[in-house]
Amino acid sequence: FEVRRLSEGFMDEAWVSQVATPLMQASVKELLWPCDIATLEDGFMVVRESTHRWSRLSQHHARLGEKLPLFDTAVGRAYLSACTDEELEALLEMLGELKGAVGEMARDRRRIRTLIRQTRKRGYALNEGEWSTEPHFGAIAVPVLSGSRLLAAINMIYPKDAIPPEQLRTRFAVRLRKLAEAIGKNSAVWLEG
Numbered sequence: 001f002e003v004r005r006l007s008e009g010f011m012d013e014a015w016v017s018q019v020a021t022p023l024m025q026a027s028v029k030e031l032l033w034p035c036d037i038a039t040l041e042d043g044f045m046v047v048r049e050s051t052h053r054w055s056r057l058s059q060h061h062a063r064l065g066e067k068l069p070l071f072d073t074a075v076g077r078a079y080l081s082a083c084t085d086e087e088l089e090a091l092l093e094m095l096g097e098l099k100g101a102v103g104e105m106a107r108d109r110r111r112i113r114t115l116i117r118q119t120r121k122r123g124y125a126l127n128e129g130e131w132s133t134e135p136h137f138g139a140i141a142v143p144v145l146s147g148s149r150l151l152a153a154i155n156m157i158y159p160k161d162a163i164p165p166e167q168l169r170t171r172f173a174v175r176l177r178k179l180a181e182a183i184g185k186n187s188a189v190w191l192e193g
Contacts, residue, residue, distance in 0.1 A: 002071040016039075016049045016152075017049070019183060019186045019187050020037050020048070020144075020152075020154075020183045021049050023182050023186065024037065024049060024051050024154075024179065024183075025051065025054055025087075025133075025181060026157055027051070027175070028051050028054045030175050031051075031105070031156055031172065031175055031179070032055065033055060033156050033157060033163075034051045034053075034054075034156070034157055035156045035157065035176065036050045036051075036075065036154070036155050036157070037049045037144065037153070037154045038068060038152060038154075038155075039151065039152045040079060040091075040152075043068060043070065043091065043094060043095050043098075043102070044067035044070065044076075045068040045069075045076045045153065046065065046066070046067055047063045047064055047068065048152070050063060050064060055090075059090050061170040062089035068131075069102065070091075070095070071102070071106075071112075071115070072131040073131050073141075073155070074123070074124075074125040074126055074127040074128055074138075074139035074155050075153045075154070076126035076153070077116075077119050077126070077127070077141065078124065078142050078155070079143060079150070079152070080112070080115070080116055081116045081119040081120050081143065082145060082150050084150075087150070088112075088116075092109070092112065093106075093110075094099075094106075122175075123142075124141065124142050124173045124176070125140065125141040125142070125153070126139075126140055126141075126168075127139045127140075128160060129160045136159060137157055137160060138157075138159070138163075139155045139156060139157045140155065140168055140172060140176060141154060141156070141157070141176070142176050142177050143180065143182045144183050144184050144187070145180075145184045146185070147184075147188060149182065151183075152183075154176065154183070155176075156172055156176050160167055
């Protein structure tokens with residue numbers, strides 16, 4: 001299991017550097033605000049790449065390798081909303097065995113279903129400061145899919161009061177989705193090759 005986990009982390013890094021990084025860097029002019037791409041590892045979303053170093057609006061350092069919680073972050077919520085029923089059930093079963101807030105949330109299936117339903121209806125995941133580590137920042141996120149294969153999720157981070165909700169929906173969610181689609185499309189070629 002440990003060897004498989006290490007190889008998956010290596011594959012994530014290789015795939016991200018070859019496919020996602022150039023597209024993310026090119027997106028800075030359109031998105032303006034910094035974004036992170038994260039993959040699932042051991043029940044957390046792990047930041048694999050970030051545009052913080054290229055975005056003039058960044059208020060953080062790049063957080064490469066940082067583990068982000070699934071339930072409290074936009075990137076985690078985006079990933080959950082794109083899971084198949086089987087993937088979601090397996091993930092919640094695993095997390096439900098944990099003690100503390102994560103395990104408790106994973107066992108609250110009604111709350112999880114509501115969170116996923118709201119995210120899918122909206123078309124993107126949203127965090128409006130609920131993550132206690134970053135209460136002054138919001139984020140939107142979308143999943144990164146290559147065909148039907150869920151690869152990652154990508155977010156855009158901003159100070160909570162900096163962007164009106166309407167602008168998030170009509171401007172930034174559209175641009176972030178376009179970036180995720182480009183990464184997913186280009187990933188198909190890389191993953192097959």
